[in-house]
Amino acid sequence: MSAVRQERDVSVIAPLAVRQLVHCYEGSNVLTGVDLSLQPGSVLGLIGRNGAGKSTLIRAMLGLLEPLSGSASVFGEPALKLSDTSKARLAYVPQQPEALAWLTAQQMLDYVGRFYPRWDASFANNTLQRWQIQPNKLLAKLSPGERQRVDLIRALASQPELLVLDEPAAALDPVARRELLREIALRAGESGTTVLFSTHIVSDLERVASEVAFLHQGKLLMHCTVDETKERYGRLWIPGQISYAAPTRSLSWRRHDDGSLSLVVERDTNGAWPEAANLSGARVDAMGLEDLFVEIAE
Amino acid sequence: MSAQDILSAPWRANRPSTAWQGLVLLVLAVWGATAAGIFMDHSDCWAVCTFVAGFFLALLWAFVMSNMVLLAIDARQLRVPALERGLMSVMFFYGVACVALSTALLGFFFGHFAAIAILIALFCVGGLLFALLPRFVVTPLFLLPAALNAIPFHVALPGPLSPDFVHWWTPVALGLCVLTLWCWHRLVHAADPYAMGWGRPLVMLFRGGGQTGGWNPWTGYLDRAADSVERLRDSPDWIRGRADLGECGPGQSVTSLRMALGGVFMPQTVLSVLRRIALVLVPFLCYVALMELGHDRRHPVQTWQDLWHDGALLTLVLVGAFGGMTLAMVSLTQLWQRWAKVNGELSLLALLPGLGRNVKSNLVSATLRPTLRLQILLLAFLLALAFYLHLSIQTTMFVLLGQLGAAGFAVAFSLLIIGGRLPGRWSIAGVAVFGCILICISLFVPTLSDPAAITLGPFSLRAALLAGWLVLSLILSRLARRGWLGLQQRPHPFLPTSQA
Numbered sequence: 161m162s163a164v165r166q167e168r169d170v171s172v173i174a175p176l177a178v179r180q181l182v183h184c185y186e187g188s189n190v191l192t193g194v195d196l197s198l199q200p201g202s203v204l205g206l207i208g209r210n211g212a213g214k215s216t217l218i219r220a221m222l223g224l225l226e227p228l229s230g231s232a233s234v235f236g237e238p239a240l241k242l243s244d245t246s247k248a249r250l251a252y253v254p255q256q257p258e259a260l261a262w263l264t265a266q267q268m269l270d271y272v273g274r275f276y277p278r279w280d281a282s283f284a285n286n287t288l289q290r291w292q293i294q295p296n297k298l299l300a301k302l303s304p305g306e307r308q309r310v311d312l313i314r315a316l317a318s319q320p321e322l323l324v325l326d327e328p329a330a331a332l333d334p335v336a337r338r339e340l341l342r343e344i345a346l347r348a349g350e351s352g353t354t355v356l357f358s359t360h361i362v363s364d365l366e367r368v369a370s371e372v373a374f375l376h377q378g379k380l381l382m383h384c385t386v387d388e389t390k391e392r393y394g395r396l397w398i399p400g401q402i403s404y405a406a407p408t409r410s411l412s413w414r415r416h417d418d419g420s421l422s423l424v425v426e427r428d429t430n431g432a433w434p435e436a437a438n439l440s441g442a443r444v445d446a447m448g449l450e451d452l453f454v455e456i457a458e
Numbered sequence: 459m460s461a462q463d464i465l466s467a468p469w470r471a472n473r474p475s476t477a478w479q480g481l482v483l484l485v486l487a488v489w490g491a492t493a494a495g496i497f498m499d500h501s502d503c504w505a506v507c508t509f510v511a512g513f514f515l516a517l518l519w520a521f522v523m524s525n526m527v528l529l530a531i532d533a534r535q536l537r538v539p540a541l542e543r544g545l546m547s548v549m550f551f552y553g554v555a556c557v558a559l560s561t562a563l564l565g566f567f568f569g570h571f572a573a574i575a576i577l578i579a580l581f582c583v584g585g586l587l588f589a590l591l592p593r594f595v596v597t598p599l600f601l602l603p604a605a606l607n608a609i610p611f612h613v614a615l616p617g618p619l620s621p622d623f624v625h626w627w628t629p630v631a632l633g634l635c636v637l638t639l640w641c642w643h644r645l646v647h648a649a650d651p652y653a654m655g656w657g658r659p660l661v662m663l664f665r666g667g668g669q670t671g672g673w674n675p676w677t678g679y680l681d682r683a684a685d686s687v688e689r690l691r692d693s694p695d696w697i698r699g700r701a702d703l704g705e706c707g708p709g710q711s712v713t714s715l716r717m718a719l720g721g722v723f724m725p726q727t728v729l730s731v732l733r734r735i736a737l738v739l740v741p742f743l744c745y746v747a748l749m750e751l752g753h754d755r756r757h758p759v760q761t762w763q764d765l766w767h768d769g770a771l772l773t774l775v776l777v778g779a780f781g782g783m784t785l786a787m788v789s790l791t792q793l794w795q796r797w798a799k800v801n802g803e804l805s806l807l808a809l810l811p812g813l814g815r816n817v818k819s820n821l822v823s824a825t826l827r828p829t830l831r832l833q834i835l836l837l838a839f840l841l842a843l844a845f846y847l848h849l850s851i852q853t854t855m856f857v858l859l860g861q862l863g864a865a866g867f868a869v870a871f872s873l874l875i876i877g878g879r880l881p882g883r884w885s886i887a888g889v890a891v892f893g894c895i896l897i898c899i900s901l902f903v904p905t906l907s908d909p910a911a912i913t914l915g916p917f918s919l920r921a922a923l924l925a926g927w928l929v930l931s932l933i934l935s936r937l938a939r940r941g942w943l944g945l946q947q948r949p950h951p952f953l954p955t956s957q958a
Contacts (some may be wrong), residue, residue: 209933224805226953240949261687262720263701267560271717274707275812298698300690 173236174198174355175250175322179219181230183213190216191227192378198322198356199370203348205369205386206358210458213378215255218326222252223358234322248276250322251315255330257307265302266295268440276318283316291336304331312340316347323347325357329364341368362450372449374456380412381411381456382426386433386449393452394444396425396437407434412456424455459544467548471529472522480522487514487560495567504568505577505618511560514579519582524589524661530646539925542646549642554581572624574632583634590641592657598741654696697737700730703897708812715813715824718803721792723828767847773841778857779901781836782864783894789829789868793875797955808952821876821951829868837861852920854902859927860897866934867893873941878948881937889933896926 177188177197178283183190190213198204208214223239260268265288270400273279288295290348291309299307308331315323329337338445345368347353359365365372368384373383384392398406410423424435425444437444447455460466469477491511496507526545533541536817555814560578565571588596616622645651645659688696706714718722726734746769796803807813816821840861844854865891874880900923945951 163921189858219805222805222809223950224800224808224953226949238949242809244811244813247809250809252805252809254805258687258802259806260718260720261690262724262801265715267701267703271703271706271714272806272810275714275810298690298695330769356690451531 172200173312174233175200175235175262176221176233176324176356178217179230180231181217181232183216183218183227184223185216186423189376191220191230193230194375194378194380196373196380200351200354202346202371203344203355203369204357204371204373205365206356206373206377207360207362207365208358212375214375214431215326216287218324218356218358222250222324224252235333238253238372244260248278248318249320250324251318251320253308253311253326253328255326256304257311260309261298261300264296264298264451265293266317268299268310269314271352272314273317278319280317280319287313287316289340291442305336306342307450308332309336309451316343319351321353323355323357323420325355327358327360329359329361337364343370347422362453366449374453376457389449389452390446392427393447394412394427394433395447395451396423396442396444397421398423398436398439399441400437402436402441405436405439407436409434412458414455414458424452459547461538463544464548464551467529467545468523468552471526471545474818475781476522476525480518481512483518483522487511487518490514493562500701502563502619504570504574507568508560508564508574508618511564512578515556515560515578516533516585516588518580519556519585520589520660523549524586527590527642527645527661530642531651534646546642550740553579553582574617574626577618579631580627580634583631585636587634587641588637589661590638590645590659591770592654592659593663594656596660615876653692655692656697658692695887696733699724699726699734701725702727702730707812711814711817711820712824712827715807715821716828718807718810719792719796720803720823722789722832723792736752764833770843770847774840774847774857775901777836778840778860779898781840782833782861783827784899785832785836786864786868789876790827790871792956793825793872797875797878802952804952804954808950816949818945820953824946825872825876826869829872830865833861833868850904856900856904856923860901863893863927863930863934866931866938870934870938870941873945875937875941875955876951877941877944877946878953879940879944880955881940887932889937892926892933893930896930899923900927 174197174353179195181191181194194213197219206214206217216225219225220230221232221239222234223232223242226240234242237243237246250451260271262273269281269284269288273284285295286403288310289312290334293302293306293310299310300309308328312325312328315325325344328340332340344355344357348355348368355368369386371385372381372389374381382389382393393411395408396407399419400421403415403419403421405422406413406421407425410425412422412424414422416422424447425437427433434436435443436439436442468480487512490513491507494510495503505951511950528551530542530545533539533545557575557579561571561575564574564578568574588599591599616626641659645662648654652658654662686710701717703717705725708714708716716725722910837858839855841854849857871886880886898920903919903923
């Protein structure tokens with residue numbers, strides 16, 4: 161009985177969670193009190209503009225930097241003090257990976273593979289071949305795209321339960337990008353791998369993510385499922401003469417030349433739009449994910 | 459280009475720190491020549507003054523003026539032909555100005571206008587060529603002094619005091635000018651000048667992604683030092699070390715960490731180690747062979763023993779003074795590069811399972827063991843030389859102290875880097891300069907004279923040196939303790955380190 165309960169407790173532990181995370185570089189705030197938690201089996205796309213703090217958030221979540229305040233946990237353990245068991249269950253690919261440049265691709269995979277109990281050597285070899293990467297070429301001499309692919313192979317071959325990718329498609333050509341997204345979807349669908357990836361490319365996010373989190377100027381502005389974004393958020397347009405009635409809370413706010421207002425608004429807990437949406441002349445338009453991202457980020 | 463543009467071009471083509479260094483070299487050229495003129499009273503002192511001035515001018519052209527080629531490359535890549543052509547005019551103007559002004563000044567006091575002009579031109583063009591020639595040409599040039607020493611039996615090259623000097627060396631200077639033009643053209647017109655591998659000249663070595671501008675004694679050097687990835691990309695395959703993965707794995711934490719640190723820390727195959735030893739030994743043996751060829755025949759009275767004694771003494775002083783510190787600097791540079799880069803080995807190691815519970819102590823062992831092993835080998839070599847030279851116990855002790863000091867630097871700063879407690883840049887610079895001066899004096903003075911006989915006020919130099927070593931050891935111990943405590947306080951050792 162207790163074993164069953166313990167198993168259930170383990171299964172509901174968030175693979176990755178942060179609370180009130182604050183960090184700054186050289187006096188300027190990069191993360192200002194971020195709360196985020198990943199559900200097991202989810203694919204979370206972290207989106208935000210350059211310098212929004214995505215990479216810092218990911219690094220803090222994995223214990224790769226010591227935040228000023230707040231806490232981060234991986235599989236329930238403090239991120240800065242992970243056990244070997246937890247480390248074996250996760251894989252991370254940084255933006256523009258540069259590790260172990262003095263080894264060949266084959267040597268790097270051989271070296272890293274020795275540390276992972278569930279290392280899939282045949283997957284590593286086959287994928288190297290499929291992605292046409294010369295196994296005996298020095299990592300330092302590979303192109304950035306090839307380098308990123310080798311690191312993705314390294315991450316996937318360890319068969320992780322949690323896969324964290326920082327801008328994984330940044331250096332990939334469209335074919336490799338499509339293949340990576342397929343692999344992520346496959347892992348999440350078949351093996352229940354939890355995935356967190358950051359990206360600028362909204363179409364990638366729509367293709368594979370089940371959840372989306374939008375980070376803007378160090379704050380997490382929204383975190384919901386991808387389908388929910390279309391239902392939950394909309395663009396409220398209010399004519400100039402009644403712009404005084406605009407809701408005080410909105411994700412973005414823009415006044416046009418004719419005096420009218422455009423705001424990105426959110427439904428309340430009862431599913432209703434703000435009251436201003438019911439005024440005569442006002443209207444709420446549905447928004448795609450990219451429109452939503454651009455409106456908020458601008 | 460206007461006259462003002464031509465005059466200000468070197469200032470604009472260089473970072474302010476480099477331009478200032480250029481001015482310092484100019485001042486040193488003038489002061490050096492003046493000092494030599496004042497303190498020497500024989501008739502040939504014009505040659506010494508010209509050599510002193512020429513030496514600093516050669517440095518100026520090698521490390522400051524040569525940077526103009528980088529601007530010319532940028533101008534060509536950005537399709538600004540007027541700037542590209544204008545820079546040629548700038549180089550021509552400054553070349554002529556340098557030779558003409560130096561000749562006028564030195565010639566005014568000593569005469570010998572033609573010989574001085576040729577000598578200064580040779581120094582300036584030589585300095586520029588040193589920076590522009592491919593590395594595979596420049597590296598063997600270090601054997602040139604020994605080779606020139608061997609040459610007189612075959613070709614009698616006239617020295618500056620010879621009446622034939624101008625006739626012989628004018629065509630050489632013109633030839634070097636043509637060669638410089640060819641090097642310049644080759645670099646500027648290359649499709650990708652920064653991807654020439656082993657053919658990339660020295661002037662481009664320090665122009666990497668790490669250039670952050672500004673100057674500071676520690677990160678300034680480290681930022682300019684070629685990133686290990688960049689260096690690997692440029693190096694031919696035969697020169698790089700081959701990794702030996704044999705003993706890496708979860709049970710072998712120290713070896714695995716060394717593999718992940720790469721560079722001087724990386725375990726290598728036996729063949730790779732032998733190849734690297736050969737890379738050091740072959741030029742050394744060439745040097746010895748050339749010395750023997752030149753020395754023995756010119757001075758038939760001197761025996762092999764004299765030659766070996768002189769060579770051994772020179773090796774002891776140079777290797778003792780610079781070998782240990784260079785080793786320490788190489789390992790610290792690599793360590794700093796690993797701990798400063800967030801997308802490199804740190805994240806991989808931080809999340810790699812199976813490195814064991816004692817990862818901090820294993821890391822200390824992985825970072826210090828290879829460096830200290832090399833330092834011990836160097837020390838054994840120097841002690842063997844000291845024994846061969848029959849040096850006194852006191853001199854041998856200073857040789858020993860020099861190596862211990864270099865090893866102390868390696869230990870203290872390695873701990874500071876991995877412990878995330880690097881002090882401010884000026885503190886580091888102060889300790890480094892103090893240590894270097896102390897090591898150099900400790901090596902140079904006792905091998906040339908008796909430090910007990912030299913007095914500094916009421917104290918002998920020996921007492922001052924011992925006091926200096928005591929102070930340095932206290933500072934290094936304190937720094938090492940600070941690094942060690944920092945490491946113990948870190949939740950894990952693979953967090954990036956930034957400077958205070």
